[in-house]
Amino acid sequence: MVSRLISPGIYWVGALDFDRRIFDELIPLPEGTSYNAYLVRGSEKTALIDTVDPAKEFELISNIVKLGVERIDYIVINHAEQDHSGSLPMILEFFPDAVVVTNEKCRDLLVALLHVPEDRFRVIRDGETLSLGNRTLEFLITPWTHWPETQLTYLREDKILFSCDLFGYHYAGSELFVADTAQAYRLAKRYYAEIMMPFRGSIKGYVERVKALPLAMIAPSHGSIHRSPGFILDAYADWVSDSVKNEVVIPYISMHGSTQKMVEHLTEALIARGINVRPFNLTHTDIGDLALALVDTATIVVATPTVLFGPHPQVVYATYLANMLKPKVRFASVIGSFGWGGKAADTIVKMLDHVQVEVLEPVIVKGQPDEATLQALNRLADEILKKHKEINLL
Numbered sequence: 001m002v003s004r005l006i007s008p009g010i011y012w013v014g015a016l017d018f019d020r021r022i023f024d025e026l027i028p029l030p031e032g033t034s035y036n037a038y039l040v041r042g043s044e045k046t047a048l049i050d051t052v053d054p055a056k057e058f059e060l061i062s063n064i065v066k067l068g069v070e071r072i073d074y075i076v077i078n079h080a081e082q083d084h085s086g087s088l089p090m091i092l093e094f095f096p097d098a099v100v101v102t103n104e105k106c107r108d109l110l111v112a113l114l115h116v117p118e119d120r121f122r123v124i125r126d127g128e129t130l131s132l133g134n135r136t137l138e139f140l141i142t143p144w145t146h147w148p149e150t151q152l153t154y155l156r157e158d159k160i161l162f163s164c165d166l167f168g169y170h171y172a173g174s175e176l177f178v179a180d181t182a183q184a185y186r187l188a189k190r191y192y193a194e195i196m197m198p199f200r201g202s203i204k205g206y207v208e209r210v211k212a213l214p215l216a217m218i219a220p221s222h223g224s225i226h227r228s229p230g231f232i233l234d235a236y237a238d239w240v241s242d243s244v245k246n247e248v249v250i251p252y253i254s255m256h257g258s259t260q261k262m263v264e265h266l267t268e269a270l271i272a273r274g275i276n277v278r279p280f281n282l283t284h285t286d287i288g289d290l291a292l293a294l295v296d297t298a299t300i301v302v303a304t305p306t307v308l309f310g311p312h313p314q315v316v317y318a319t320y321l322a323n324m325l326k327p328k329v330r331f332a333s334v335i336g337s338f339g340w341g342g343k344a345a346d347t348i349v350k351m352l353d354h355v356q357v358e359v360l361e362p363v364i365v366k367g368q369p370d371e372a373t374l375q376a377l378n379r380l381a382d383e384i385l386k387k388h389k390e391i392n393l394l
């Protein structure tokens with residue numbers, strides 16, 4: 001790996017992980033990821049901002065050494081998750097005089113997760129500053145920009161915000177700065193869906209706070225650097241807003257074709273009524289794509305056959321994830337087929353307890369859908385149309 005100059009005295013010293021395909025053993029990484037760490041040289045002090053995943057710690061050290069850095073005074077840790085903090089123990093051995101600068105909650109987590117000695121820390125509060133001589137770091141404590149200890153670091157004179165997970169995206173690309181805005185938008189929205197969406201309420205306020213800063217760049221710890229910060233800030237403002245789209249997302253499984261027929265009929269009925277539809281066959285759905293679709297859809301219809309006495313386990317998994325991610329979806333329903341036990345709809349509805357939705361009458365049929373079932377699906381499509389009109393989506 002190589003270090004890269006961002007502006008005089010400020011370097012990217014992180015690592016690209018082209019081959020990684022899953023994060024937290026949960027999140028698919030179709031485009032790999034990067035762990036961005038930054039070196040900031042002031043006239044008196046030098047700071048490293050975040051580290052990298054421990055699998056890449058030698059790349060971080062190599063990048064720093066190749067720059068001829070002999071002393072690091074401060075290591076700012078914005079987030080204790082190991083993809084950013086995991087190389088800290090090694091860096092602290094390499095630079096024995098370096099002080100770890102972070103907030104109290106993050107300090108406690110770093111002590112617990114990495115056994116960093118307590119005497120290596122300098123604890124900062126929200127709004128506190130740290131001088132590097134001709135440069136000043138300002139800290140913004142922003143809990144739940146993934147974990148409860150997360151913070152942002154703002155380099156005042158250069159107007160650069162080091163935002164860690166916030167505003168980032170999983171992408172192992174050699175472009176230091178965002179080059180393809182359509183690609184960056186799609187990947188950042190997916191990242192928002194997977195990581196930030198459960199904390200939409202808090203993030204709204206942080207977006208406003210960041211917008212008030214003079215900004216030349218936003219440098220996250222995954223993906224490329226935003227040289228046009230307005231692009232990502234406007235995107236976030238939209239995603240965290242209360243507005244939803246005239247769209248229905250249908251995650252589904254079908255074992256013997258009955259639920260498939262119902263999904264197909266409902267899809268056509270919705271399209272005929274001017275409503276966009278995104279069916280996701282869960283046998284081959286990338287769960288990140290499903291999360292992305294949930295960011296601003298107005299309605300979710302879960303479609304499941306009955307296995308033994310409940311919903312299909314793949315549907316349970318998708319519903320559990322959707323509930324955890326807390327999308328701003330307004331309406332929900334369940335459709336599907338059963339052979340001898342019809343409790344699947346109740347189970348799915350009960351699982352959606354973290355999502356504030358109005359539940360529309362489920363359509364559950366014994367065996368193959370018949371004409372009465374198709375008519376019931378038409379009525380569900382009518383009801384969805386009515387609800388979307390009520391909130392001015394049509």
Ligand code: FEO
Nearest residue numbers: 079081083146165
């Ligand atoms: Fe990129 Fe929450 O770690």
